[in-house]
Amino acid sequence: MEMVNRPYATxxxxxxxxxxxxxxxxxxxxxxxxVDGFRDRHPGQFLSLGxxxxxxxxxxxxxxxxGFRPFLHxxxxxxxxxPYDQLMASIAYPRRNVRLMGFLPGVTTPGxxxxxxxxxxSVMRTIPNMTVLEAGDATEVESIVAEADTxxxxxxxxxxxxAVPRLFTSPLKIGQMRVLxxxxxxxxxxxxxxxxxxxxxxxxxxxxxxxxxxxxxxTLKPFDAAxxxxxxxxxxxxxxxxxxxLITGGIGSMVAEALAEAGLARRLxxxxxxDTYAHGGSRPYLMTYYGMDALALVRAVECLTGQATGIDxxxxxxxxxxxxxxxxxxxxx
Amino acid sequence: MRxxxxxxxxxxxxRARVFEHTxxxxxxxxxxxxxxxxxxxxxxxxxxxxxxxTMPMVPPPFSGVPSAxxxxxxxxxxxxxxxxxxxxxxxxxxxHYALVAxxxxxxxGRMAPEGLEMFNKDGSSVEMIGAEHSPGMEVHNGTLGxxxxxAAGLAWGxxxxxxxxxxxxxxxxxxxxxxxxWEAVQAAAHHGIDNLWAIMDVNRQQCDGAMDDVMTVGxxxxxxxxxxxxxxxxxAHDLKAMRAAAATPHPGRPLIVxxxxxxxxxxESLMSxxxxxxxxxxxxxxxxxxxxxxxxxxxxxxxxxxxxH
Ligand SMILES: Cc1ncc(C[n+]2csc(CCOP(=O)(O)OP(=O)(O)O)c2C)c(N)n1
Numbered sequence: 001m002e003m004v005n006r007p008y009a010t011x012x013x014x015x016x017x018x019x020x021x022x023x024x025x026x027x028x029x030x031x032x033x034x035v036d037g038f039r040d041r042h043p044g045q046f047l048s049l050g051x052x053x054x055x056x057x058x059x060x061x062x063x064x065x066x067g068f069r070p071f072l073h074x075x076x077x078x079x080x081x082x083p084y085d086q087l088m089a090s091i092a093y094p095r096r097n098v099r100l101m102g103f104l105p106g107v108t109t110p111g112x113x114x115x116x117x118x119x120x121x122s123v124m125r126t127i128p129n130m131t132v133l134e135a136g137d138a139t140e141v142e143s144i145v146a147e148a149d150t151x152x153x154x155x156x157x158x159x160x161x162x163a164v165p166r167l168f169t170s171p172l173k174i175g176q177m178r179v180l181x182x183x184x185x186x187x188x189x190x191x192x193x194x195x196x197x198x199x200x201x202x203x204x205x206x207x208x209x210x211x212x213x214x215x216x217x218x219t220l221k222p223f224d225a226a227x228x229x230x231x232x233x234x235x236x237x238x239x240x241x242x243x244x245x246l247i248t249g250g251i252g253s254m255v256a257e258a259l260a261e262a263g264l265a266r267r268l269x270x271x272x273x274x275d276t277y278a279h280g281g282s283r284p285y286l287m288t289y290y291g292m293d294a295l296a297l298v299r300a301v302e303c304l305t306g307q308a309t310g311i312d313x314x315x316x317x318x319x320x321x322x323x324x325x326x327x328x329x330x331x332x333x
Numbered sequence: 334m335r336x337x338x339x340x341x342x343x344x345x346x347x348r349a350r351v352f353e354h355t356x357x358x359x360x361x362x363x364x365x366x367x368x369x370x371x372x373x374x375x376x377x378x379x380x381x382x383x384x385x386x387t388m389p390m391v392p393p394p395f396s397g398v399p400s401a402x403x404x405x406x407x408x409x410x411x412x413x414x415x416x417x418x419x420x421x422x423x424x425x426x427x428x429h430y431a432l433v434a435x436x437x438x439x440x441x442g443r444m445a446p447e448g449l450e451m452f453n454k455d456g457s458s459v460e461m462i463g464a465e466h467s468p469g470m471e472v473h474n475g476t477l478g479x480x481x482x483x484a485a486g487l488a489w490g491x492x493x494x495x496x497x498x499x500x501x502x503x504x505x506x507x508x509x510x511x512x513x514x515w516e517a518v519q520a521a522a523h524h525g526i527d528n529l530w531a532i533m534d535v536n537r538q539q540c541d542g543a544m545d546d547v548m549t550v551g552x553x554x555x556x557x558x559x560x561x562x563x564x565x566x567x568x569a570h571d572l573k574a575m576r577a578a579a580a581t582p583h584p585g586r587p588l589i590v591x592x593x594x595x596x597x598x599x600x601e602s603l604m605s606x607x608x609x610x611x612x613x614x615x616x617x618x619x620x621x622x623x624x625x626x627x628x629x630x631x632x633x634x635x636x637x638x639x640x641x642h
Contacts, residue, residue: 028507028540028547036541050510050548051477051539082476082513110453111462113398114428114475277398279464285455331360332540332612333429333462 001320002166004138005328008101008159009034011142012071015149016045022149023063023070025049027056032330033073033103034161053078057086057098064096069149075109075333076102076117076158080124092127095153104333105134105158105192106244106273107287111333112280117158118273122249124156125221132221133174134158136167136195140218143171150174158192162329165196165320172218177227183211186301187232187239187266189255191217194242197287200317201294201301208309210301217251225258232259237304238267242297247272269300284319293319340572343374343440348599349634350436354449356625356637360614364603366433368536368569368594372503373430373437375575376532381421381501384414390445392468395458409458410471412443418496422487424472426480427505430534431463431470434503438469478511480504481531485521485587488529496528504533507540509550515560521587522561530588532579534569536596542608554591562589569594602627 012035016022028051030036039046049056053074060070072079079100080087091098102117109115124132131151135141141160148155151174168178180195181202190198195216205212213235215228232239232255239259241252252270259266273290287293294316302308338346347370355361377383388411397403414420425434432452438444448468451457460467462475474480480502488500508514521529541547550556554564563583567574569592578590596610597603602624603610615621622639629636 026541028510030541032540048541048547050544051507052510052512052548054512077476082478110460111475112460112464112473114473115462276400279395279398279466280453280460280462281395281455289456327616331609331614 003163004166005163006034007138007141007164008161009037011145013038015145021068023047023068025056025070026073027051027053029074032332035073054083054086057083058090060098061090061096064098069097071099071101073101075104075115076120077115080120091154092129095129098154099148100156101159103159103161107278108283110280113277116278118246121220121245129153131155134192134218134220135160136192136216138164138166139168140172147172147174174219178216180214180216181212183213184235185211186237186304187213187235189215189241189251191251192244194244197294198242198297201297203317204311204315208311223254228255228258229262229264232266233264240269240300243272245272247274267304271296271300340374340378343378344370346440347436349632351432352628353637355613362429362432363613364596364610365430367598367600368596369433369534371570371572372532372534372592373433377437377441380579381423384420386443387411387415392448392458394456408465408471409468412438412468420498422500424480424484424502425463426474426502427477428463428475434469444468478508478513481514481517485517485526485529488526489524492528499528502531504531506533506535509553510548518560518562525585526587527583527585532590532592534594535591536594538596538610540611557589562587564589566591570598600628600631
């Protein structure tokens with residue numbers, strides 16, 4: 001699998017330098033969000049706002065009022081938990097063109113509860129006027145910058161950093177989900193890092209004779225309910241959602257709402273954090289511990305089909321382990 | 334509970350232990366050991382009235398987050414002694430200082446050295462960003478700027494309950510950029526919460542580098558005074574001065590001790606990385622080897638023996 005180093009850093013610099021109304025804002029996590037090079041090379045387009053996120057969000061609202069399109073860089077959690085009120089009043093309500101770049105979504109950080117954005121999708125998608133995107137590979141990270149900036153109104157993006165696998169060749173297009181396989185037994189819906197996880201399971205499932213239809217979502221709001229319903233209608237046994245997030249309010253909930261509103265009766269298994277906080281640890285450990293990995297997906301598929309596949313850990317494609325201290329990773333958290 | 338070692342010895346051993354850990358792991362919050370070693374040593378070894386640890390010397394594995402179904406849940410506060418009316422309570426507000434705080438727990442005999450080997454290991458409670466289940470922690474503070482508020486509430490409550498034990502917060506200077514810090518001081522002063530005190534590691538550094546380049550904070554002593562605190566200042570590496578500062582009377586107000594520190598104290602070789610000190614990771618094996626030799630010499634200890642790989 002091709003690994004791309006720091007795709008966000010490259011894409012952001014290439015895009016922002018062509019668009020002077022784009023500003024780069026950071027709240028003391030500049031290198032952790034891969035915009036340190038941009039700060040050093042384009043200081044006139046960079047605003048350091050220190051560790052003061054509430055101010056940064058309302059400040060960005062003001063920049064929006066002045067006609068700029070600020071890109072805010074921080075860990076996802078710090079863009080909405082403390083500054084939620086500022087997000088609502090200064091950005092979302094007046095539909096400012098503010099782009100919230102949320103790094104380290106879900107369990108991609110070992111920083112524990114205070115660093116893990118596990119309810120961001122749920123929070124963001126309930127905010128009127130908000131667009132919510134999530135990158136699942138290097139190509140999507142590269143294309144999310146320009147694509148987010150086409151939106152008239154605020155956008156929240158879940159961004160991957162460091163060495164990111166390339167799974168797709170075509171850029172992220174808002175509203176266009178990816179159909180990764182067109183099976184007829186079970187529908188699997190993933191986004192972000194869980195897509196790679198589901199791909200790990202697909203080979204083994206195919207060998208076990210299970211025909212999987214796999215959808216990758218990059219646009220979480222607006223949500224294409226009609227397409228989800230069509231895909232769900234074309235499988236025999238039901239739907240599994242696998243998300244790097246709580247199962248409430250995220251992709252599992254969106255799919256459930258879509259099926260219910262269409263009156264389509266299909267069983268649904270939602271995988272992800274089950275009404276619990278996570279704790280600090282490596283991504284593969286956390287995904288296994290909280291039942292968000294390829295094996296958990298296989299077990300959910302078996303539950304829907306009613307048939308054991310015999311797939312065990314060894315039958316799955318190998319887990320890709322990030323080096324703890326790889327040079328492409330941000331130095332600190 | 335008092336330790337047999339002097340506070341100077343504890344501070345030195347904290348630096349040595351965090352240094353060794355950082356070299357072995359090729360990364361760590363090393364400069365925080367330089368700036369804060371005396372402060373944490375002072376708190377644990379002499380300033381705080383803490384009872385003996387109620388927790389095992391070797392930290393138990395992670396045993397779940399708080400939930401109705403997790404009846405056995407405990408925080409890591411037991412490492413600081415029992416909860417009772419007379420003993421003090423301590424919050425480590427900048428939770429990324431956990432490595433330094435764990436090293437301190439070891440040096441004052443509250444945790445076994447094996448505890449540090451579990452640092453940031455999957456399934457361990459000895460987390461990189463101190464969680465409330467991590468040794469010596471009582472609340473989650475990884476989201477910076479919330480520690481002082483929680484401590485003020487706890488202190489108010491303890492006063493109401495008639496406790497004589499005080500509440501202390503170890504803070505970092507980056508926290509003054511968060512508005513909540515000022516709201517906390519304001520409330521503590523308004524309510525006369527004088528069983529609350531804080532010691533702040535004023536190292537003038539934050540993630541992005543020197544605070545003056547990232548977000549100027551100005552004269553924080555004057556600002557804290559204006560918000561109603563009693564402020565005492567000291568050189569963070571002069572324990573006599575720290576003792577005097579911590580002894581400043583503060584009737585009817587919280588006390589904030591500003592400990593002016595150097596982010597490379599005791600490890601001057603780290604200056605070659607300035608201003609990138611927030612998290613030390615060596616760029617190459619050569620740099621790692623050089624730092625190993627140079628810093629060990631500065632600390633007066635043997636370089637860490639690294640297994641070949
Ligand atoms: C609310 C919040 N915003 C951002 C961060 C990320 N962060 C962790 S440490 C830090 C820098 C803080 O500087 P300081 O606390 O003075 O620590 P030092 O660099 O001196 O260790 C930041 C921005 C955080 N933990 N919490």
